[in-house]
Amino acid sequence: MGERKAGVSGPDSGRSEATGIAVVGYGNAGRQHVDALAGAAGAYAAAVVETDPTAASRARGAGLTVRALDEVLADDAVRALALCLPPGARTDVARAAVAAGKHLLLEKPPARTAEELAGLLSLADDGEVLAAVMFQHRFALPEPLRAIEPERFAGAVASLTVSRARSDAHYRQAGWRSDPRHALGGVTAHLGVHYLDLACQLLGTPRAVTPLSRTDAAPGIDTQLCGHIAFESGAQLSVAITSRSVARAEQLTVLGADAWLEVRSGAVTGEIDGRPIEGRTRPASVLRTEVYQEFSGAVAGRTTLGLAALSRSRGVVEALDGLLSGHAPAARTAGAAR
Known part of the structure; x- marks a missing residue:
């Protein structure tokens, strides 16, 4: 059998029942998130959002779909966004995601100050979306x-x-x-x-x-x-x-x-x-997949958001x-x- 590319599911993978998640940013962290999603039973990488041409080309080479942010925000099949951006570049994207009704998973560190964290939590609460973080340990x-x-x-x-x-x-x-x-x-x-x-x-x-x-x-x-x-x-x-x-x-x-x-x-x-x-x-990659399984289960209403x-x-x-x-x-x- 040929090797399955990272984040790409086969035709019988049950995508219609899984949670589509767009990974925003395809640097080191973004690639780790895509790999974690490939092992998660209840979620899949619906798209990658990446404006850097080199990183976008790398994502396409891995068999991933690269789309613009406004496209994934308008797509009902995308239920959540994983923000794999530098800590100082997330707030505007998070606001846009919540305004579009998308759930959020933030790469660590999740915020620069307690005030910024409180703002993110308030934003998610007001938008009635879930907010999680990739603290897989x-x-x-x-x-x-x-x-x-x-x-x-x-x-x-x-x-x-x-x-x-x-x-x-x-x-x-x-x-x-x-x-x-x-x-x-x-x-x-x-x-x-x-x-x-x-x-x-x-x-x-x-x-x-x-x-x-x-x-x-x-x-x-x-x-x-x-x-x-x-x-x-x-x-x-x-x-x-x-x-x-x-x-x-x-x-x-x-x-x-x-x-x-x-x-x-x-x-x-x-x-x-x-x-x-x-x-x-246990390998960090396995723990990241467990984060996504809890997160996607909560998005789908099967479980509650706990450790993540x-x-x-x-x-x-x-x-x-x-x-x-x-x-x-x-x-x-x-x-x-x-």
Whole structure:
């Protein structure tokens, strides 16, 4: 049999019952989204929206249909848009999508500030559409940890270490990666953010964020960062993220009075109330497909939006903003989404 191209389904694939999703942007993230959609039972890549000629040609070479944004917004067969654009270039597209009644899935990081995130959530709510985010590592958490209350780790001490080698030239190259208005930041916003999000899923929302040291490849584009986060739950997290080491490491350790957890390179071990917690490492591509299966199921009304919900991102957005810009977390009322 011939190899099936990424994102292309066969004639008997049941597309009439699947959720058509247009992927906006066909860079590294866009290609990952298309690959994830190829494995999702309830969704398919209906089109790619790409204005760069080279990227558009690459998409066509992969067997994908390239269309203009206004075309997919007017197409009833397209139920949702996956926004794989730089963080600083999403708001206008998101507004247009919601105005057209399209559901949204945002690539990480989902917003630059808590205010921007609140605006996106309000926009989706007013437009009665779903809003999700591609934080696929949430799906690596075993079931007992997916809805755990942050108070479970009240007073815990925790550490986060992420090392992913990247040259300074990677961040200085022409384009959006070297512009903090579009990129938001460097290694912390684009590589460290996944485990920072896991920390917030487990420990809750930040009460205080303190950046301690930082090295930049270009103004506003960090390649190494250390900081500290105090959570409303009473947990304390030390943060070290770097692209300046040859080592590849991703590790989150949480040590509570009667519970502990370690997430290392996707594998989860720990103990809560004397019960062992374990989860094996699964490829990021598989986890991305699980995000799409939850999202497409919610769009079709078969399931509800849970782990992938954009509303669960307030903690990580505030943590990022505090570490990168020094902004204090916003005051919140009791019971606010974590």
